[in-house]
Amino acid sequence: MPKAYWINTFRSITDQEKLAAYIExxxxxxxxxxxxxxxxxLPAAAFESGTVERTTLIEFDSVEAAxxxxxxxxxxxxxxxxxxxxxxxxxxxxxxxxxSA
Structure with missing residues (x-):
C-alpha cells in the first residue's frame, strides 16, 4: 500500500491566537x-498561484490513515x-x- 501525504496550505491567517491553539x-x-x-x-519560494503562508507536509502509511x-x-x-x-x-x-530497476 503506497504512503500518503497530507498537504495543508494556509491561504490566510486572521487570528494568530487561534492558529497557536490549533498548532498545539x-x-x-x-x-x-x-x-x-x-x-x-513558510515556503522558501512560491510560484504561479502559490501563497507564502504556512504550509505543512505530513507523511502517513496510507490514504486511509491520513x-x-x-x-x-x-x-x-x-x-x-x-x-x-x-x-x-x-x-x-x-x-x-x-x-523496480
Whole structure:
C-alpha cells in the first residue's frame, strides 16, 4: 500500500491566537495518528498561484490513515480551536508507487 501525504496550505491567517491553539493540538493529533512531519513553515519560494503562508507536509502509511487522522476526535478538537481563524487548502495525495530497476 503506497504512503500518503497530507498537504495543508494556509491561504490566510486572521487570528494568530487561534492558529497557536490549533498548532498545539494538531501536532500531537497527527503524530498519535501515525503521521510524520516532513516539512512545515513558510515556503522558501512560491510560484504561479502559490501563497507564502504556512504550509505543512505530513507523511502517513496510507490514504486511509491520513483520512482517519483528519476525522479523529483529537484533530477535530484542533479544528474547533482554529474556528475561522484561517482559510486553508488541505489535500491528501497518494505517493507515487516505487518502480523496480
Amino acid at each position: 493540538l494538531a501536532g500531537p493529533a497527527m503524530r498519535a495518528a501515525g503521521g510524520t512531519f516532513l516539512a512545515r513553515g 483520512v482517519a487522522a483528519y476525522h479523529s476526535p483529537a484533530y477535530q478538537e484542533a479544528l474547533r480551536a482554529l474556528d475561522d481563524g484561517a482559510v486553508r487548502d488541505l489535500r491528501i495525495i497518494e505517493a507515487v508507487p516505487e518502480t
